[in-house]
Amino acid sequence: MDSSMESAKMAKPPPKDMSHHFSDVTLARLPSKMKEYYKYFLIPGIGQLAGGLPNPQFFPYDTLEAQTAKPERWTPTPNRPGADSLLASQLASTSLSSPPPLKKSSDPRAAPEHVVVPHDGEGSDPLKKVDLTTALQYGLAAGYPALLSFVRQFVRENLHPNVPYEGGPEVVMTVGSTDGMSKSLELFTNIWVEGKNPVSERQGLLSEVFMYANVLSQALPRGLNVAPVEMDGEGMMAQGPGGLEDVLANWDESKGKRPHLMYTVTMGHNPTSGVLSLQRRKEIYAVCSKYDVIIIEDDPYWYLQYPSAELNEAKARGLPIPEFKEANTLGNKSGYPFLDSLVPSFLNVDTDGRVVRLDTFSKTVAPGCRLGWITTTPEIAEKILRISETGNQQPSGFVQALVAQTIMGTQQTEGNATMSRFAALRSSREKAAFNGWKVDGWVRWLAGLRGEYERRMNRMCSILEENAYQLKQSTPVRKSDADWGVITKTQLYEFDWPRGGMFLWMRMRFEQHPLWQVPGSKGLPINGTALTTALMILLTHKPFLVLVSPGLMFSTTPQIADERGWAYYRLCFAAESDENIDKCSHRLVQGIHRFFRIKKVKELEDLLNEANAMSEEDLNTRDGLANMGTYMGC
């Protein structure tokens, strides 16, 4: 680094003090009592009669091991798709009758690596050592040192190399992003109870008009005023009617305080699939800075950005091929073309230090990890730590050790290190353990996953695209007019090809339905909520048998659900297997076509009655509960 770069780095301003945003409970927290005694723990050779620890000799596990994928298991897609790319040609072959062949010719689970976490590690560097004596003992709330140091370096050097404040961001591990959000709410918001606390004390939470419903379940019991902001294909809008500036500038104080907190998903939005551009981020950030709003950015799908979506959408619709635009034009590069091709996080424009970013291993490794991290300023990270210490303490050492060992590999033994008592017993299999994915392998793994999900997205979209229209044959006026009468083409639904994430957001054109606004048996006109419920039920019938998530579930307020939430469905193209994506997509469009041919009020109302009457008996059996468990997630 030359001296001018050095001085440029030195010139970064520190993050601003954000403590005026902290909740009453956060402000009342004192440092852990135990912390005062830490200094004594560091005395070499000290006999530990102080801490209440079990002896690691008594852990029943002598090793943890795993068969692990090579990073190259899955096939990436191009960062910059062109007209002649494999993807485009693959897409062209996609048709209803013959989906493209699956890419993987041989068993992808052949030749996995064998990962071993030993009971007692041999290296001397705690930031590289992974063993059960440390990983299964009480540990730091910030995370297992080896894993934390990997994540911290990856975040600072590769993922967010443009953070504009002095010293850069800190990292704290979480038990997944729901945990990260729960801690963020505890950190930044006070509980407000109607009839007990004055309205003037009620705090707010800004989010998009459609949002991840679990965050509502977190925010509403705390009495937060959830304030919806309008969105477009990218995500949240900064300006315009209902946009962020409009909401904040015209805030009605009689409803409570102007919100000081925002929750937003910006890369593959849940449920709407948009990816927020760098330009839009700058606009939103400027408004947040002006009105002093903390931004909680929750991006489980950050690495699932699909550059082919815009291109393939245009081709499928016969529109002009759009020009390719770089998503990230900031100065510092990650060292990896894949990472550099993705839009950057709000962290990279966070001059004030008001961004709290939630990350998770749920979508890159597995949801069952319950492992993620928060990236933010040191001041805010320290407060998150205090919450962790008195809550879930730390993510499980089982997953931290296995993920660390998978990514980092075994620390090299010093040439003349004495082998531990048990090291000599280890099998040759264990000694041959592979040496970790490292950053290269980790990035390659992510690029491979992006490839798999991007191809699924394209398969689903092409099937939906081909079946968006219903052809109707009008009855010939006279026999001689034509053999088939006049054919009219009605578009049943519309959607954007997802620019990121795991979801397709489909707007059903219920206003085209024959029974739209027709009086029902009780005399009231049949509305969108009735139609969306009836269609959802019909889709669960044979032969359609597909389950979709209604837009009602993601509507930020009941008003939004009533006004337009009923028009949408969220389709997940991630959960099912490749083969089933095609089958489910076909069954879905067949069900929709069937639904738009319903002309009798009775048939529709039978479906609605079924929705109300469907027994919850199954829910009361433990078997039923066990089966349902796997579908909770999001």
Added chain:
Amino acid sequence: MDSSMESAKMAKPPPKDMSHHFSDVTLARLPSKMKEYYKYFLIPGIGQLAGGLPNPQFFPYDTLEAQTAKPERWTPTPNRPGADSLLASQLASTSLSSPPPLKKSSDPRAAPEHVVVPHDGEGSDPLKKVDLTTALQYGLAAGYPALLSFVRQFVRENLHPNVPYEGGPEVVMTVGSTDGMSKSLELFTNIWVEGKNPVSERQGLLSEVFMYANVLSQALPRGLNVAPVEMDGEGMMAQGPGGLEDVLANWDESKGKRPHLMYTVTMGHNPTSGVLSLQRRKEIYAVCSKYDVIIIEDDPYWYLQYPSAELNEAKARGLPIPEFKEANTLGNKSGYPFLDSLVPSFLNVDTDGRVVRLDTFSKTVAPGCRLGWITTTPEIAEKILRISETGNQQPSGFVQALVAQTIMGTQQTEGNATMSRFAALRSSREKAAFNGWKVDGWVRWLAGLRGEYERRMNRMCSILEENAYQLKQSTPVRKSDADWGVITKTQLYEFDWPRGGMFLWMRMRFEQHPLWQVPGSKGLPINGTALTTALMILLTHKPFLVLVSPGLMFSTTPQIADERGWAYYRLCFAAESDENIDKCSHRLVQGIHRFFRIKKVKELEDLLNEANAMSEEDLNTRDGLANMGTYMGC
């Protein structure tokens, strides 16, 4: 079961409604929105486009595996020790110069079992199936079905077979007991802010005069009034001055509401080591029932009850050998002599349904599990679930799967089941995987651990016992009086041999110290707080080099710390190895003896200055942090 037993079971009253104890936030919680859609998930063959799940094919782990101890690895101690027992004879040989030989003649880690969690399980029963497709996917907040069903059955049939309310208790998994306590506080308490909320709304938390400090760190930032209750050797006192009834009957409402919540450790109390008898439990429960108090019972050390302690203490002190008393005289038996020999939980006298019991795998498997459970009424368990769903969701699937597989083994394959695609690839090693500890093995493992810790307890106590007195030689008045003058014997400390847990609670007789109440350099008399701090520092010096936890840390209020907390140290006999227990105990008593020979105020004040001046520089290095991590726990 005969019909009279049947009708006796039927006659149990249901638990009482406890919803008036719930917090504002708990009362504001609605069932998860997702739950309304669960019924559709159960439709056979349904295509899943609804839930936001990644595809399990993309989890990088093809198996999780572990080398695991056999349940017989450690040697139990008798449930009913006699005068001629191995333990007593072993104790007799304990002396300063030659500790008894370690029990384990061969390497205990030889011949471990190999546990394998496959990617796709073959059985059909979700309550027995353990595989990565389910364990690493999103799951139920109550816990992984296989593990939950094991724990639930163990709790209801073996651990607490006498729960007196209809239907028995429910179980919800937690991320360890700190998480369990955090959720309990959220469930039962409102946040109170001084100067913002009226004092009349301030809620309280009852606990012993000495308590686990981390719970203070959880309760105080919520504004709870922590109310200390007097204790004796067993634990909390029900009656008498400062006892529970006294505190509640004479509650001063001007300090806030009379507490409706109690936190108590009852089996190997932290820090005082007592075990609460069944009789005392009944007395405390009656008071709680009278004043409508919820009991949170936190017992990480429940299986570490030491029947030899009373016996060996009496023998070491030349007192009459006490008569052996059964700890559990309730009607229903567990099926295991070891379990039946332990005092029963408050759950077994909980006629009202006001007990919330916290359990953890931290001390039976490893703290790094971050895995535990709550046992309570279905009504309260359901509210805990709602908190989990919007918080950490579930314990990590990595640890749930490995613990489940270790205990439960592999589900038997049906004779004619079709093997899954990847099952055929599995190695013979995997097929030979052992078939689980089962309940028998689990109980045997716990009994073995109890044996190990009980022997350590006895080793430490016998060393402390032999060195509790300082011999002082008075100067002979005349040469001819005697060769050695008059010898006086001063007792430097006192303690009970721990009846349970991991700690020894030692009262230092600082009032015997030569500098007790002597004026210091600033003219103020040297008090207990100064002496306890100075001794703690001296003990960290060579050649003593032991770290103890001062009683100041565990004093429930600052007033208790001032009045008597300074007199105590908590010694943990669990963390160090067998050999080090002896060495550390010897170094400890040598340090104490040295300390009581300090006669110069200057020497004492140098130690105090060191306590204040000791640099925290090490704390600012990441290496330092990494090293400290392992000592956080309790």
